[in-house]
Amino acid sequence: MRLDGVRVLDLTRLLPGPYATQLLADAGAEVVKIEDTGAGDYARHMPPTTDRGHGAVFDAVNRGKRSVALDLKAEGAREAFYRLAADADVVIESFRPGVAERLGVGYEAVREHSPRIVYCSLTGYGQEGPHADRVGHDLNYVGLAGLLDMTRADPDSKPVVPGYQIGDMAGGLFAAFSVVGALLSRELGTTDGEYVDVSMTDAVASFAQSVAPEALAGADPRPGKTPLTGAFPWYDVYETKEGEYVTLGALEPQFWTAFCAAVDREDLIGEHMTEDPAAREALREELEAIFAERTREEWEAELADVEAAVAPVNTPAEALSHPQIEARGLVERPADAPPRVGFPARSSAEPPNAGGDVPGHGEHTERVLRESGVDDDELAALRESGAIG
Numbered sequence: 546m547r548l549d550g551v552r553v554l555d556l557t558r559l560l561p562g563p564y565a566t567q568l569l570a571d572a573g574a575e576v577v578k579i580e581d582t583g584a585g586d587y588a589r590h591m592p593p594t595t596d597r598g599h600g601a602v603f604d605a606v607n608r609g610k611r612s613v614a615l616d617l618k619a620e621g622a623r624e625a626f627y628r629l630a631a632d633a634d635v636v637i638e639s640f641r642p643g644v645a646e647r648l649g650v651g652y653e654a655v656r657e658h659s660p661r662i663v664y665c666s667l668t669g670y671g672q673e674g675p676h677a678d679r680v681g682h683d684l685n686y687v688g689l690a691g692l693l694d695m696t697r698a699d700p701d702s703k704p705v706v707p708g709y710q711i712g713d714m715a716g717g718l719f720a721a722f723s724v725v726g727a728l729l730s731r732e733l734g735t736t737d738g739e740y741v742d743v744s745m746t747d748a749v750a751s752f753a754q755s756v757a758p759e760a761l762a763g764a765d766p767r768p769g770k771t772p773l774t775g776a777f778p779w780y781d782v783y784e785t786k787e788g789e790y791v792t793l794g795a796l797e798p799q800f801w802t803a804f805c806a807a808v809d810r811e812d813l814i815g816e817h818m819t820e821d822p823a824a825r826e827a828l829r830e831e832l833e834a835i836f837a838e839r840t841r842e843e844w845e846a847e848l849a850d851v852e853a854a855v856a857p858v859n860t861p862a863e864a865l866s867h868p869q870i871e872a873r874g875l876v877e878r879p880a881d882a883p884p885r886v887g888f889p890a891r892s893s894a895e896p897p898n899a900g901g902d903v904p905g906h907g908e909h910t911e912r913v914l915r916e917s918g919v920d921d922d923e924l925a926a927l928r929e930s931g932a933i934g
Contacts, residue, residue, distance in 0.1 A: 573896025
């Protein structure tokens with residue numbers, strides 16, 4: 546995964562778009578973050594903050610980028626952006642539909658200056674449809690997409706707000722994937738640049754593969770009633786002795802058999818995949834009693850070498866310090882910057898310059914503009930008009 550030489554102009558802010566471009570930066574792309582000359586990316590100022598005064602979320606998804614402060618509404622700013630776009634491979638924006646066009650930096654305008662550009666719009670609902678112009682956040686997207694409904698233990702319970710921003714992260718991931726796919730198509734000669742429209746709601750809805758066949762057939766899958774949402778007692782979450790939790794995912798017969806043997810309950814082996822509701826409920830009660838006999842740590846030690854598909858339910862802090870996560874090197878701990886969650890894949894062709902510090906607001910404005918051919922007189926005019934910060 547070497548995106549060396551790929552230049553990305555990032556017009557996004559907050560979490561979804563910056564996550565997309567962080568993935569690209571981690572893969573070696575040069576990401577130039579275009580921020581307004583006022584507050585810049587709102588995430589810079591959102592609590593909690595790091596010891597350097599930045600918003601922690603901003604630091605998490607803007608490592609190794611360069612920042613250009615550019616007021617696209619000011620005189621000369623649009624032309625300066627076009628100069629940057631002429632040398633870019635990718636533009637990604639997350640404005641509401643129509644805003645980029647009104648600012649003069651939409652796909653058609655940019656393509657005039659960079660015909661082979663890969664241009665990605667990342668929004669909550671996409672560029673068309675009755676919700677396209679609506680405001681929204683992650684919770685709205687996962688609600689509309691059906692995921693929030695399925696977070697409940699049963700149809701009578703209240704939906705549970707997910708602990709991670711699933712729509713934001715899914716949208717960012719799909720945007721990065723789509724950009725890389727479009728770049729590959731361009732290099733293969735299949736396309737000559739293209740426009741990509743990514744909807745966060747669509748991305749979440751695409752995760753519904755395990756329940757979509759039933760839903761599309763005219764039924765309505767209910768939370769706690771489908772095979773992977775609580776219907777099976779051998780695929781569920783159980784409380785342990787001290788009030789912590791473990792997961793049991795013994796879908797395959799061999800995993801279930803191994804589990805029953807490990808807890809000395811071979812009498813339960815034949816209950817696997819029973820269709821009898823009463824038998825399932827009785828089995829669930831048996832499992833609740835079994836798991837309540839030991840602590841989470843004791844179960845982890847007891848079943849560590851047993852192929853029973855049992856794992857702990859960790860807090861985020863526990864997860865990010867877990868030996869498995871540590872072994873994968875997912876958490877980066879540079880000496881001169883706060884730790885962060887890095888690129889979630891290993892490659893035999895790691896980019897040489899991934900990582901780096903978080904840019905100050907407008908830290909690279911003049912340097913990047915000079916690289917695109919803007920001279921001293923033009924820089925002075927841009928400063929005079931307030932186009933750059």
